[in-house]
Amino acid sequence: MLRLLLALSTALAAGGDGWKRPPPPIERVLLAAPPPTTLAAPGGEKLFLLTPVQYPPLSDLAVPYMALAGRRIDPRNGAPWGTNGFVGLATIDVKTGRRTDLALPEGARVLDWTFSADGRRLALAVRHDDAIRLYVSEDGSRPAQVANLRVNVVLGGVLRFMPDQRTLAVLARVEDGSAPPLEPPVPFGPFVSESSGASAASTYEARDLLRTSFDDQLFSWWATSRVVLVDTHSGKFRTIGQSGPLADVTPSPDGKWLLVERLQGPWSHRTTWDQFTTRFELWDLLGNPREAARRPMAENVPIHGVPEGPRSVHWQQNTDATLVWTEALDGGDPTRDAQHRDRLMARNADLAEPARELFRAAHRVRSVSYGDAGLVLVEEYERERRWRHVWTMDARFGSASAKPWFDLSVNDDYADPGRPLRERTPDGRVLLVQDKDALWFTGDGASPKGDRPFLDRRVIGAPTATRVFRSAPDRYERFIGFVGDDRERLLVRSESETSPPGVVVATTKGAVRDPGAGEAVLERTDERLYAGADPTPELRRIEQRIVTYEREDGVPLSFHLYLPPDHEPGKPLPTVVYAYPREYSDPATAGQVQGSDHTFLRLRGPSHLFYLLDGYAVLDQTAMPVLGDPDTAYDTFVDQLVMDARAAIAKAVEIGVTDPRHVGVIGHSHGGLMVATLLAHSDLFEAGVARSGAYNHTIRPFGYQNERRTLWEAQASYLAMSPTMFAPQLEEPILIVHGAADQNPGTIPFQSERLYDAVRGTGGTARLVMLPYEGHGYVARESVEHVLAEQLEWFDRYVK
Structure with missing residues (x-):
């Protein structure tokens, strides 16, 4: 398979007229230094700047990849094939404005990251030539490799902080000395596919599928991970539970359980890995598993439909240990007549009782968010009208407490209330940013004169909002995050036609007299934190x-x-x-x-x-x-x-x-x-x-x-x-x-x-x-x- 993929592109390369280059003035602009990606650490006390790999050499892409169940894998290190990543890292102290460049190892590239809830630690999945390693930057220090682990990113989720914000749950490669299976010189047999009596189903995702028994073996080997708990301060770690084709691991809000997604064979040759049979297991911290839910193989998903069985399985963030997931009530078929298309199900981690229904949705559930004291926001998508419905609900009382909040076209950018902000609590729960009876929203602020991004404080259920921040009319500015807990100091990315993107600390205090329709109601003073350069005047x-x-x-x-x-x-x-x-x-x-x-x-x-x-x-x-x-x-x-x-x-x-x-x-x-x-x-x-x-x-x-x-x-x-x-x-x-x-x-x-x-x-x-x-x-x-x-x-x- 590797030889075939390599030979195909080599033949294409040989049949052209050679590589062309644009005129020098255009090439100079093309190769100008890219702006960094800006990350605000939780709490807003530090800003991280990541320098992207702008244009890797073609030799990076020329490495033969493995096409397995919808994933393209670099066989040298298990990284996603063709991923550029980031090569530079710097931090800015918001209080002092001091910038510190944090050197990465030569040739290393950052592929993924996650912050601890207090913003003190930044965990990084860093690609080397031979493996993906775990690094941690603590209190803005230079990232250091904290454990001799090979991180496994083949199926996605890999880095999750436990509630103590010091221990990291990681999916890592199994270190048993084994090597990937070798392709047989002669195939085991022909490729065969058979169908009988199936209904019309989506084939859109049918790309880079498994085709042979050798592909099955190769996928099994590369998808196999173990769960490792790493002390990011001491670098010590321990492996728990049974290894296998694990797609994700997520700690419960109280830190007593791990939600582990395990794929189960036999593997399909008709769909991608994310539609394979999946066991949702609950592990204690010793790795003892119990099955909480299961999603069957989804080879015949209706056109524009969803799989049957549990999907989007996650922890309810405003309880200690309750799983929530979505299930289709219409067989996943959007063309089938149905009074309700989806429902939310909940099940306590002790598994003492069966799953219970939390909410019944007339349309397809698109997202679920959690706030204080049982608050849940549920967003539905109505296919027939391309419509968006947002409900508020108290998880303790379920559908009986549900109230409609927003109801508008998904294409109505002018009326878009924005997206609700979320933040990590000190123990790592991801909750809506909530001040008593109000939530915070940010959005693009589309208007007939163009976008003017905003930050609103909106009383739950209210049709109107208090506009705290809006981009200046002669600039393009976006809210990045809050500085501290008082909600008065904002990190704002700001640019204009003549000034490159930078970051300012905007302090919002004092009422504006006659602010005008849609304008911010608070006065604003800015302090420049970071100013970008203009490489192409x-x-x-x-x-x-x-x-x-x-x-x-x-x-x-x-x-x-x-x-x-x-x-x-x-x-x-x-x-x-x-x-x-x-x-x-x-x-x-x-x-x-x-x-x-x-x-x-x-x-x-x-x-x-x-x-x-x-x-x-x-x-x-x-x-x-x-x-x-x-x-x-x-x-x-x-x-x-x-x-x-x-x-x-x-x-x-x-x-x-x-x-x-x-x-x-x-x-x-x-x-x-x-x-x-x-x-x-x-x-x-x-x-x-x-x-x-x-x-x-x-x-x-x-x-x-x-x-x-x-x-x-x-x-x-x-x-x-x-x-x-x-x-x-x-x-x-x-x-x-x-x-x-x-x-x-x-x-x-x-x-x-x-x-x-x-x-x-x-x-x-x-x-x-x-x-x-x-x-x-x-x-x-x-x-x-x-x-x-x-x-x-x-x-x-x-x-x-």
Whole structure:
């Protein structure tokens, strides 16, 4: 298997024209130092800055990986294949502003982390060439390896602090001297799959599946972990319980139990590991197990449905030791008539009594959060209307105490109350940030003038809120966390078009006189804590603003307009349109403005915004809504897409920035489909760039994107949504780009190969670029530079 995966990408690499690079001015911007990822430690007394690996060399991706049950594993160390991680770590003391750089071992990369509840300890899963090791930074010190363990991240969850906030529960590799099984020189037999009498089921997740008995053995070996309790101060550890294919371990709030998720064979060759039979075990701290719940194998999950049996099993955070999980009441099938679709179940850790029903939901349960004194927030998703329902409930009294709080479209960004804040208590419980009868919410703050993030204090059940913080109208600012316990000092990430992202400590005190609708009611004073650098000052000469307009049927739309440096006002420019189509149920939400024109512009990856440095105007985040009934919206996808694009170009021409004879379109994934569709069904564009898309939906017949019907229920729609079928109409030049190792089940690489063959075979103009070793997004420096060069050359030839 490893040889096959390696040979495939090697053959692709050998068939090209060599690696290209963009012009030096563009390459300089591309390779500029990235900003750090900012982490606020609990309590807000320390800020951690993580430096990402921006563009790893292609040689990092060229390492053969193991494709096992939906996971791609680096056989050298068990790390997720293709994960970049972080190479730098620094801390800032919020009180003094002092920054300390914390060196990591040479060549090491941080893959995962977790804080202790008091913020004193930061535990890190650090990738080395041969293993993933455990490190801890204590009181802002340099991270030190605390135990000679190999951490196992193959199935995900690995680092959990116990309630004492000193002991760490870790999933670690079994140190028994064994080696992975060797692939037999001759297969054990052919690949065989059989089905009989099954109902229509989702096949979307069918990627990188197990196929042979050898794959089964390999998955079993790599998935096997042991539970280890580590004293992060002394470095001593002890192994408890029985090892096996363990997916997660989570301590109970009182610290007396561990919830352990154990996969059980036989392994399926039809679905990914997260749908395998799972035992939810309760261990005492000596490792003695008892089964609390079980989820059966889920090979036949209905289209857009959920598995039967317990899902999202977790600890109820406002009790000592009670498990809560969600169960489907409709067989997991969203098309089945049902008065209630889900229910929440609860069971005490002593298992003395069977599970009891906590809440019965009319729609699918999306999330559960916990507050003080039994408070529970339950969010439901209503599929029929794309609607969001939020309930408050007292867990002690169940459904009888449930009261509705929010009820709105999931697409209504203007009315979005935000997400409730959560925090860790001193013993590690994750509870809603609650002040007596009020909760705290933060959100994007979408508005007709763009996003202005906010922080609200909202009385439980109340329709209105007290706005404590809102981004300044001429900046883009986001709440990061509280400093201390008084809720008056806030950590805020702040930036503008001309100032790079930094962090300020905002103190909110004193009432504002006549604050105005939607504005903060408290005065604010700022103290700068951290200021970022500007590695690309040439980008500050780029002009950006939000433009609103309507399409011909009156649906409101918008795009973010970017103009190149030193643009001459009134002079029309060659223009690039970038978009990603989305589905909506009503025009009011379809036209809502998204994003902000006060962000600090930074270009990274094969971004379409690099066209700005080549003299193009760019219409970014161009609204491409598809309105209609969620069950049939794709029936009018093509017509609406053409209307959307026509309206955007017309507006750009009207305001004098676009020459309509020189417009190109670019998109990625579903946006790649959009590009091919627009070129096949309109004459609005001179050329297009379609990246990592799917162009023939008849080969994924059980639903795609948000399509809810099968191919046999909506043949005409599936065909209309498949531009490969309209290759003779693709008369404008199209550049098709795809990662040869695309892991996204919906965008298998041969989708691009077949589109190219169809266009070429019908006499069209096309170029196919297959990137060796790359996934759905492109990360290696060689790949990113090459795609940028190809994109620029293509539009310079056919659009400019």
